[in-house]
Amino acid sequence: MDAEGVAASPAAPHQPPYQYTANQGYKQTEEVPRELLRQQNAAPLADEDEDDDYLEDIFDEDEQDEEWAADGDLTKNYNRQRQQLTDGAAIPRSNQQKPTANTFASVDDQVSALSKHATKIRLDTVKQDGERDKDKADRATSEQVLDQRTRMILLQMINRGAVSEVHGAISTGKEANVYGAVSYDEETGAATQRAIKVYKTAILVFKDRERYITGEHRFKGGFDKGNNRKMVKLWAEKEYRNLRRIYNAGIPCPEPLALKLHVLVMGFLGDKKGWAYPRLRDANLKGDDVDQQWQSLYVQLLGTMRRMYQVCKLVHADLSEYNILYHDGKLYIIDVSQSVEPDHPRSLEFLRMDIKNVGDFFRRKGVDTLPDRAIFNFITVPEGPVEEPELAEAIAKLYETRLAAANDEEAAAEEVDTEVFRNQYIPQTLEQVYDIEKDVKKLGLGEGNELVYSKLLADQVVAPKADGEGEDEDEEDSDDESGEGASLGSDDSEDDESRFDKGRPRGRKFEDKDEKKQHKLAVKEAKREKRKEKMPKHLKKKLVSSTSRRTKK
Numbered sequence: 001m002d003a004e005g006v007a008a009s010p011a012a013p014h015q016p017p018y019q020y021t022a023n024q025g026y027k028q029t030e031e032v033p034r035e036l037l038r039q040q041n042a043a044p045l046a047d048e049d050e051d052d053d054y055l056e057d058i059f060d061e062d063e064q065d066e067e068w069a070a071d072g073d074l075t076k077n078y079n080r081q082r083q084q085l086t087d088g089a090a091i092p093r094s095n096q097q098k099p100t101a102n103t104f105a106s107v108d109d110q111v112s113a114l115s116k117h118a119t120k121i122r123l124d125t126v127k128q129d130g131e132r133d134k135d136k137a138d139r140a141t142s143e144q145v146l147d148q149r150t151r152m153i154l155l156q157m158i159n160r161g162a163v164s165e166v167h168g169a170i171s172t173g174k175e176a177n178v179y180g181a182v183s184y185d186e187e188t189g190a191a192t193q194r195a196i197k198v199y200k201t202a203i204l205v206f207k208d209r210e211r212y213i214t215g216e217h218r219f220k221g222g223f224d225k226g227n228n229r230k231m232v233k234l235w236a237e238k239e240y241r242n243l244r245r246i247y248n249a250g251i252p253c254p255e256p257l258a259l260k261l262h263v264l265v266m267g268f269l270g271d272k273k274g275w276a277y278p279r280l281r282d283a284n285l286k287g288d289d290v291d292q293q294w295q296s297l298y299v300q301l302l303g304t305m306r307r308m309y310q311v312c313k314l315v316h317a318d319l320s321e322y323n324i325l326y327h328d329g330k331l332y333i334i335d336v337s338q339s340v341e342p343d344h345p346r347s348l349e350f351l352r353m354d355i356k357n358v359g360d361f362f363r364r365k366g367v368d369t370l371p372d373r374a375i376f377n378f379i380t381v382p383e384g385p386v387e388e389p390e391l392a393e394a395i396a397k398l399y400e401t402r403l404a405a406a407n408d409e410e411a412a413a414e415e416v417d418t419e420v421f422r423n424q425y426i427p428q429t430l431e432q433v434y435d436i437e438k439d440v441k442k443l444g445l446g447e448g449n450e451l452v453y454s455k456l457l458a459d460q461v462v463a464p465k466a467d468g469e470g471e472d473e474d475e476e477d478s479d480d481e482s483g484e485g486a487s488l489g490s491d492d493s494e495d496d497e498s499r500f501d502k503g504r505p506r507g508r509k510f511e512d513k514d515e516k517k518q519h520k521l522a523v524k525e526a527k528r529e530k531r532k533e534k535m536p537k538h539l540k541k542k543l544v545s546s547t548s549r550r551t552k553k
C-alpha cells in the first residue's frame with residue numbers, strides 16, 4: 001500500500017495544471033501538485049475517457065443551477081465561488097452564450113483555481129472500524145483513487161463551501177464509495193461531519209439496475225444506458241431526491257445536502273469524531289432487555305416502511321439489515337437510489353422482497369414476526385395512521401388479532417399462507433390480472449380480500465400527492481410545470497405524460513382506448529405549447545442572478 005495523500009506541494013494558482021489539446025483531452029503539466037500527479041500515475045482509471053468534454057460538464061455554468069443542488073443559499077455559494085475563483089485568476093464570464101473557444105480556457109483556469117484546495121482532499125485519513133473488516137480497510141486505500149472528474153467535483157464542492165475537507169473512505173463498494181468529510185463553520189470553526197457518496201462511473205453492476213428504472217416514469221426520456229456517466233448521474237440524482245422525500249417526511253436518514261453529477265453530499269450518520277453508526281446487521285444491542293429491543297426495532301421499521309410508502313410514495317426496494325444504520329434505539333434508512341414509486345410496475349414485488357428480507361433478519365434475532373401478507377397489507381392500505389405512536393399501536397393490534405386466533409393449526413396455516421404469498425404473482429395493473437373475470441366474481445362474492453392486491457383496488461388505490469404537497473422537495477425546478485415529486489431528466493420530459501396517469505384510479509384502464517389516446521395527445525400538445533413560452537435558459541439565469549434567490553427554508 002503506498003502512502004496516498006502525503007502533504008502535497010501547494011498548487012500554483014496562476015498556472016493551469018493541465019493543457020488542453022483538441023482531440024487529446026487534458027495533459028498535465030509540471031505545475032500539478034504532487035498529490036494529483038501521483039493520482040494520475042497510480043492506476044489506470046477505467047472511467048477516464050478522453051472525451052473533449054471530460055471535465056467540461058463539471059464547469060458548465062449553464063447547467064450549474066440545475067446540476068448543483070444544495071440546501072444552502074445558492075446565491076451565496078455561487079458568489080463565493082465566483083469570488084474565490086477570480087481571486088486566483090482572471091476568469092472570463094462564461095455564463096452568457098457559452099462561446100466554445102472560451103469554455104476551454106475557462107475550464108483550464110477553473111481547474112487551476114481549484115487546485116489550490118488540493119491538500120484538503122486527504123484520503124489517507126481512513127475512518128474504518130478495524131474489527132469490522134481489515135481487508136476492507138486495505139481495499140479502501142487502494143480503491144479510493146479518484147478519477148479526475150470526481151476530484152474536480154470534490155474540489156469544487158470545497159470551493160463552494162459544501163464541505164471543507166474530504167477524508168478517507170467509510171465504505172467502498174461495487175457501485176459507490178462513501179467518504180467522510182468535514183465542514184468547518186466559517187465563524188466558529190466548529191466541525192461538522194459529512195458523508196459524500198461517489199457513484200462509480202465505470203461499472204457493470206449498474207446494468208442490473210435496469211429493472212428498477214424500466215417502467216419508472218421518473219426515468220422516462222432521461223435514461224440512456226449506453227452512457228455510463230449520464231446514467232450514474234441520474235442514479236445519484238435519484239438518491240438525492242428520494243432522500244429528500246424521506247428526510248422531509250421526518251424519517252431518520254441522512255440529510256441530503258448537495259449534489260453534483262455523480263457526487264452526493266449528505267449528513268453524516270455517526271459520532272462527532274467521524275465514526276459511522278453501525279449497520280443494523282452489526283448493531284450490538286446492550287442491556288438485559290435485548291429481546292425487547294429487537295422487537296421494538298422491528299415494530300419501528302414496519303412503521304417506517306408504511307410511512308415511506310404512504311407519505312413519501314416510495315418502496316425502498318433494497319431494504320435489509322445492510323441498508324439500515326442503527327444508533328441508540330433508532331433506525332436510519334440509507335441507500336435509496338433504487339427506491340421506486342408505487343406506480344412502478346414492479347414496486348409491489350420489490351415491497352414484498354423488502355418485507356421478506358426484514359422478516360428474515362428479525363426472525364434470526366428471535367423476534368416473533370408478523371406474516372408477510374399482514375405486513376404487506378399494513379403498509380399498502382391507504383386508511384390508517386402514518387405517524388407514531390399510532391403506527392406502533394396499529395401493529396400491536398395486528399399482533400392481538402393474531403394472538404386471539406392463534407393455535408397450532410392456524411399457525412401452520414399462516415406459514416403456508418406466507419409461502420403462497422411470497423410466490424404469488426402480484427398484478428400491478430388490471431392488464432396484468434390473469435383472469436379478470438374470476439377475480440371480479442370473487443369480488444362479487446365478497447371474497448375480494450383474498451386477492452393479493454385487494455388493498456389496492458380502485459377506490460383504495462394509492463393516491464398521488466395532493467396538489468401542493470411535495471413542493472418542498474422541488475424548489476429548484478419551480479418552473480417544472482408538472483410539479484411532480486422526484487422527476488428526473490426534466491429537460492426531456494415531453495414523453496413523460498405517464499406522470500399524468502400516476503395515481504389515477506386503475507379504473508382508468510377501462511377507459512376507451514381512443515379516449516385515452518386523445519387525452520395523451522392533448523396533454524402532449526399542451527406541454528408543447530407551454531415549452532414555447534419557456535424562457536431560454538441563459539435569460540432565466542441572468543434574471544435569476546439579478547434578483548435575490550430562494551432562501552434557506
Ligand SMILES: Nc1ncnc2c1ncn2[C@@H]1O[C@H](COP(=O)(O)OP(=O)(O)OP(=O)(O)O)[C@@H](O)[C@H]1O
Pocket residue numbers: 170171172173174175176177178195197254266267268269270276277279322323334335336
Ligand atoms: N450518511 C452516512 N453516514 C455515515 N455512513 C454512511 C452514510 N451513508 C453511507 N454510509 C456508510 O457507507 C456504506 C455504504 O453506503 P450505501 O449503502 O449507501 O452504498 P451502496 O450503494 O450500498 O454501495 P455499494 O452497493 O457499492 O456497496 C453504508 O453501509 C454505511 O456504512
Ligand SMILES: [Mg+2]
Pocket residue numbers: 322323335
Ligand atoms: Mg448499501
